[in-house]
Amino acid sequence: MRRMSRNRAKIAALNLTSLMDVFTILVFFLLVNSASTEVLETPKQLTLPASVVEEKPRETVVIFVSSTEVTVQGERVALVADILAADGQNVTAIGERLSQVSDTILGLSTRSVANSREVTILADKSVPFNVIKKVMSTCTSRGFERISLAVIQKASETAQG
Amino acid sequence: MTTYLNLMVVLVPFLLITAVFSRITIVELSLPSSAGGADLVEPTFRVEVIVREDVLELGDGKTVIASMPKVDDEYDLQSLSKHVLALKRQNPDSHGASVLLESQIEYDHLIQVMDAVRSTSLPGEKEGEMTSVALFPDISIGDAP
Numbered sequence: 482m483r484r485m486s487r488n489r490a491k492i493a494a495l496n497l498t499s500l501m502d503v504f505t506i507l508v509f510f511l512l513v514n515s516a517s518t519e520v521l522e523t524p525k526q527l528t529l530p531a532s533v534v535e536e537k538p539r540e541t542v543v544i545f546v547s548s549t550e551v552t553v554q555g556e557r558v559a560l561v562a563d564i565l566a567a568d569g570q571n572v573t574a575i576g577e578r579l580s581q582v583s584d585t586i587l588g589l590s591t592r593s594v595a596n597s598r599e600v601t602i603l604a605d606k607s608v609p610f611n612v613i614k615k616v617m618s619t620c621t622s623r624g625f626e627r628i629s630l631a632v633i634q635k636a637s638e639t640a641q642g
Numbered sequence: 643m644t645t646y647l648n649l650m651v652v653l654v655p656f657l658l659i660t661a662v663f664s665r666i667t668i669v670e671l672s673l674p675s676s677a678g679g680a681d682l683v684e685p686t687f688r689v690e691v692i693v694r695e696d697v698l699e700l701g702d703g704k705t706v707i708a709s710m711p712k713v714d715d716e717y718d719l720q721s722l723s724k725h726v727l728a729l730k731r732q733n734p735d736s737h738g739a740s741v742l743l744e745s746q747i748e749y750d751h752l753i754q755v756m757d758a759v760r761s762t763s764l765p766g767e768k769e770g771e772m773t774s775v776a777l778f779p780d781i782s783i784g785d786a787p
Contacts, residue, residue: 497647504650511657529666530753533761533774538668601668604749611745613752614785617671629668632753 527605532632538601542582542625544575546604546616553578561612570618579623598624603631669756671783689729689739689778691722692786693747693755700725717751723758723777730777739778742786756781 527547545552551559551572559574579600600620604613617628692699698710698717708725710718730736739759743752759778766773 497643501643501647501650504647504654508650508653508657511654511661514661515657530750532667532669532753532757534667534669534757536668536670538666603666606748606750608749609745610743610747610749610752613749614745614783627670629670630753631666631668634665634667 527603529603529631529633530606531635533635534632535634536629538629538631539599541599541601541629542579544600544602544616544620546602546608546612548605548607551575551616554582561608564612564615565609567615570615571622572615572619575616575619576623579620579625583624599627599629600625601629601631669753671781687733687736689726689736689759691726691739691741691755691759693717693741693743693751694786695744695746698722698755700729702729717755719754719758722755723762726759726777727762727764727775737778738780738782741781741783743783744786752783756783 527545542554544554546561549561550557551561551564553575556578558578559572564572602613602616620626620628688703690701690703692701692706696712698719699706700708700710700722707729708721710721710725712718741752741755741759759781761774761776761779763772763774765771
């Protein structure tokens with residue numbers, strides 16, 4: 482009987498210091514984690530392919546290629562089906578929007594984006610290469626010659642022989 | 643102490659929700675510019691991987707060295723990286739490679755093949771440790787002939 486009451490007393494005086502320690506470390510870890518600002522936002526409607534590269538994205542002109550449509554700097558410009566059907570290597574709508582981006586500079590962030598002459602393409606896994614190729618050749622023809630492809634980082638496969 | 647604890651209890655879930663765990667990285671391409679004239683260099687050794695509908699072909703710019711048919715509807719990336727590694731051992735100074743795709747190949751396969759050509763993981767010095775080895779990191783892409 483005496484032992485039971487002793488146990489109960491132990492539980493009642495729960496030591497919170499260790500819990501606070503854990504929380505403090507967690508908070509600092511998460512704060513540092515969230516402090517590294519994301520340059521690119523992951524769009525919900527497209528799944529990027531995974532790769533082992535470790536290069537960080539930079540501030541560039543961003544082109545989204547989802548399975549149905551193409552978006553340049555946040556503005557929808559063309560449909561994937563139209564690009565597939567079109568002849569020739571360049572997509573006029575994308576090219577016009579790219580020129581528009583580099584001509585109309587509003588604010589400092591846009592200026593750095595347009596002056597970088599760089600394009601990051603975020604494309605859905607299932608997009609045929611034909612579409613990607615046309616988008617890329619349009620970019621190079623409008624003077625955006627450094628092209629990067631965005632991917633989701635995956636851990637390098639250590640199990641592979 | 644309780645106020646501090648309250649603060650922590652609120653902060654931890656908030657930061658956990660906003661934390662981003664899938665990181666986006668980028669693959670840089672070395673593309674020839676369309677305005678930049680003829681890029682006429684002497685025909686040197688250059689790794690070429692041709693991705694076709696049902697087969698991967700590995701060439702050195704002149705001839706096809708190996709062709710790897712699909713296994714279970716998947717490209718045989720493991721034997722591709724073995725062949726590429728053998729090529730790298732023969733030509734340690736070469737860095738450029740071309741990935742050539744047929745037009746209907748999905749974008750995902752492009753990235754996977756580029757990964758296989760860019761680097762591979764080899765057993766390290768210690769037991770069970772893998773080190774990543776760069777093979778041909780300068781990749782350009784184009785149409786399959």
